[in-house]
Amino acid sequence: MRQWGMFFRQFVKHPGMIGSVIPSTQALVDAMLDEVDWDRTRLFVEYGPGVGTFTQDILRRMHPDARLIAIDLNLDFVAYLEAELVDPRLRVVHGSAADVRRFIKEAGFSEADYILSGIPFSTLPDGVGPAICAETAAALRPGGAFLVYQYSAYVRRLLAPIFAQIAERTVWRNIPPCRIFRALRAEALAEAA
Ligand SMILES: C[S@@+](CC[C@H](N)C(=O)[O-])C[C@H]1O[C@@H](n2cnc3c(N)ncnc32)[C@H](O)[C@@H]1O
Numbered sequence: 001m002r003q004w005g006m007f008f009r010q011f012v013k014h015p016g017m018i019g020s021v022i023p024s025t026q027a028l029v030d031a032m033l034d035e036v037d038w039d040r041t042r043l044f045v046e047y048g049p050g051v052g053t054f055t056q057d058i059l060r061r062m063h064p065d066a067r068l069i070a071i072d073l074n075l076d077f078v079a080y081l082e083a084e085l086v087d088p089r090l091r092v093v094h095g096s097a098a099d100v101r102r103f104i105k106e107a108g109f110s111e112a113d114y115i116l117s118g119i120p121f122s123t124l125p126d127g128v129g130p131a132i133c134a135e136t137a138a139a140l141r142p143g144g145a146f147l148v149y150q151y152s153a154y155v156r157r158l159l160a161p162i163f164a165q166i167a168e169r170t171v172w173r174n175i176p177p178c179r180i181f182r183a184l185r186a187e188a189l190a191e192a193a
Contacts, residue, residue, distance in 0.1 A: 003051040010050075010074060017073060020120070023053040024149065027173035032116060032147055032180055033057055038066075041113040045104070045139070046070045047097040047132070048118035052081050058116075059087050069107055071097050097132045100139045111141040122154040133158045140185040148181040159183045 004022060011018040032054070036044075038061050049055045049070040058068055071093045072078050078094040085092075093103050097119060104112060115136050121129045133155075136146050146163065148155055149171075159166050163183035171178050 003053075006076075006080060007051050010076060014074065015123075017123075018050070018120070020151070022175065023051055024118070024178070025174045028149060028171050028178055028180075029054055029057050031171045032149060033061055035145075035147060035182055036061070036114055038063060042066050043104070043107075043109045043112045044068045045100060045112045045115040046118070047100075047115065048072055048120075049081060049092070050074075050077050050118065052085055054116060054118065055081065055085060055090070059085070059090060062089060064089075067091065067107065067109070069093060069103055069112075071095055071100065071103060073097075096128075098128060098135055100132075100135050104139055111144070112139050113141060113144050114147060115140060115144070116147040118149060121148075121150060121158060122152050129155070129158050133162050137162045137185055142185055143187045144185050146181075146183040146185070148183070149178050150181070151176055151178060153179060155181060 007023050041063065044058060044062060044066060046054060046058060046068065049072050055070050062068060067089050069091045070081065073096055075094055078092055081092045091107055095103065140146065156166065159181060164186035165184045167182045169180055171180055
């Protein structure tokens with residue numbers, strides 16, 4: 001309940017940035033994270049962790065040698081996560097997902113295996129959504145995946161020009177039901193062809 005209270009207060013303060021009144025359900029978290037090849041993942045990036053609804057489960061599933069960078073624009077969420085989730089594999093960053101490549105470099109990596117986003121693309125200021133999608137594609141390794149959950153199909157038009165392959169489905173056991181997208185960065189050989 002403390003998490004929900006914290007989340008709701010932030011929604012009242014910044015509705016466009018948060019985009020939802022309550023955190024995601026466990027059914028949505030499982031649907032997204034079941035798609036990940038955890039054995040092959042060494043760097044996972046999360047955009048918009050909020051109160052850590054996904055973050056905790058990512059850490060639970062992640063390899064002991066893997067790293068997680070969680071990026072949030074909201075300083076209150078960043079402070080909350082730093083206090084609540086103590087794990088040497090986690091780096092919580094205050095900033096925008098649009099700067100993901102800088103944050104990856106600062107953490108000592110060159111590219112990510114997976115990037116998962118909880119950002120409300122349809123309510124972001126003009127130009128921010130396309131910039132985040134372009135930066136994300138550049139930050140992923142060839143064959144890496146961008147996993148996105150959204151309450152509308154709006155984000156598809158941002159993903160389509162950039163990613164090689166996009167799969168979409170609906171998770172009904174969420175409030176409200178949610179669309180999830182898996183967008184793949186092209187493999188190097190296909191890119192060169
Ligand atoms: C709908 S909440 C998702 C919270 C949590 N992941 C969940 O599923 O319950 C959206 C989150 O995106 C963050 N956010 C919005 N714009 C952002 C940006 N440009 N970069 C990073 N985080 C952003 C908000 O601060 C908020 O934490």
